[in-house]
Amino acid sequence: DAGVIQSPRHEVTEMGQEVTLRCKPISGHDYLFWYRQTMMRGLELLIYFNNNVPIDDSGMPEDRFSAKMPNASFSTLKIQPSEPRDSAVYFCASSPRLAGNTIYFGEGSWLTVV
Amino acid sequence: TQLLEQSPQFLSIQEGENLTVYCNSSSVFSSLQWYRQEPGEGPVLLVTVVTGGEVKKLKRLTFQFGDARKDSSLHITAAQPGDTGLYLCAGLMDSSYKLIFGSGTRLLVRP
Numbered sequence: 590d591a592g593v594i595q596s597p598r599h600e601v602t603e604m605g606q607e608v609t610l611r612c613k614p615i616s617g618h619d620y621l622f623w624y625r626q627t628m629m630r631g632l633e634l635l636i637y638f639n640n641n642v643p644i645d646d647s648g649m650p651e652d653r654f655s656a657k658m659p660n661a662s663f664s665t666l667k668i669q670p671s672e673p674r675d676s677a678v679y680f681c682a683s684s685p686r687l688a689g690n691t692i693y694f695g696e697g698s699w700l701t702v703v
Numbered sequence: 704t705q706l707l708e709q710s711p712q713f714l715s716i717q718e719g720e721n722l723t724v725y726c727n728s729s730s731v732f733s734s735l736q737w738y739r740q741e742p743g744e745g746p747v748l749l750v751t752v753v754t755g756g757e758v759k760k761l762k763r764l765t766f767q768f769g770d771a772r773k774d775s776s777l778h779i780t781a782a783q784p785g786d787t788g789l790y791l792c793a794g795l796m797d798s799s800y801k802l803i804f805g806s807g808t809r810l811l812v813r814p
Contacts, residue, residue, distance in 0.1 A: 593745075624804075632746070632791065632804040645801060680745050692802060694745025 591615070593695035595681050601701045607669040610698045612681030613662055622692065623656055623666050624680040632680070638664065671702045706730060707794055707805035715811040719781050724808045726775045726792035733797045735768055735775045740789040740807075782812045 594613040602608055614621045623635040636646040641658045649656070653672070658664040668675055678697040684690045707728045716722055726735070734753040738746035750759050752768035752775065759766045763786075765778040775792055792805040 622802075631806050634801055634803070637801070682745070691748045691751070694747070696743070697745055 593681055593683050593693055595679075595695035595698050597698055598696065599699045599701075601703065602671055604672055604702055605670045606702075607667065608671045608675075608700060608702075610666040610679050610681075610700070612664045612666070612695060614664070614681070614683030615693055616662065618683035618685050618693070620684040620686070621658060621664050622680075622682040622684070623664070624682060624694075626678045626680060626697070627676075635666070668700075671700075673702045676701050706803050707792055709790075709792060709805040709808045711808060712806065713809045713811075715813065716782055718783060718812055718814050720812075722779050722782055722810070724777045724779075724790055724810075726777075726794075726805050728773050728794060730794070730796065731772050732794035733772070734795045735772070736793045736795075736802070737766055737775070737777055738791040738793060738804075740791060741787075746789075746791055779810075782810075784812045784814050786810060787812050 593615055596611045619640050622637040624632050625635055626632045633648055635648045636656045637644055638658045641661055654668055656666045678699050680694050680697045682692045682694040684692045707726055710725045734751055736751045737749045739749055740746040750761055750766045752759055752766055755770045755772045757768045763780045767776050779786055787810055790808045793802045795802050
């Protein structure tokens, strides 16, 4: 079975450029999550969707970040303009339900902003 | 400030030794999960505990949820190099249904 699929796996971009990260959740999972992982702050929840609707975006750092889920099989996380402090690993994850369920993570998108 | 504090942050031990990792909070969680993350990959769920005082065993790994559902521990018996990785606890809060991750413990088991 295919797991959560993320692209790109690695991205190096210059400060000020737009970055778009993509995610395909596991089929049938109603919840999709975007996390960011850094050495300093660990794994932080940015936003999560239920049935394609954003439920909680309180973790989104600032207006430069936006996330969309146009359909059940695709989501994007966009950073515009990117800054060096956005360098991190961005994980997409999905789950069939919310409370007490397994969250399945993708392999992550390694972003470096120079 | 981390809602879930893990200790120790780093642990380097010899193969065959035992170890315990702690996950502490001042908040109450409806359930708590433990994940292991290997380099270049996403976290993978090891176990979920939901009842205060609950103990679960997964081969050489023993997980315990505190009676007050504020803390948890992971004990590994006779550690092996394959246990090397980042161990993360994650708590689900009743009020928000958001999974909050701990700061992580990096374990290195030397052969």
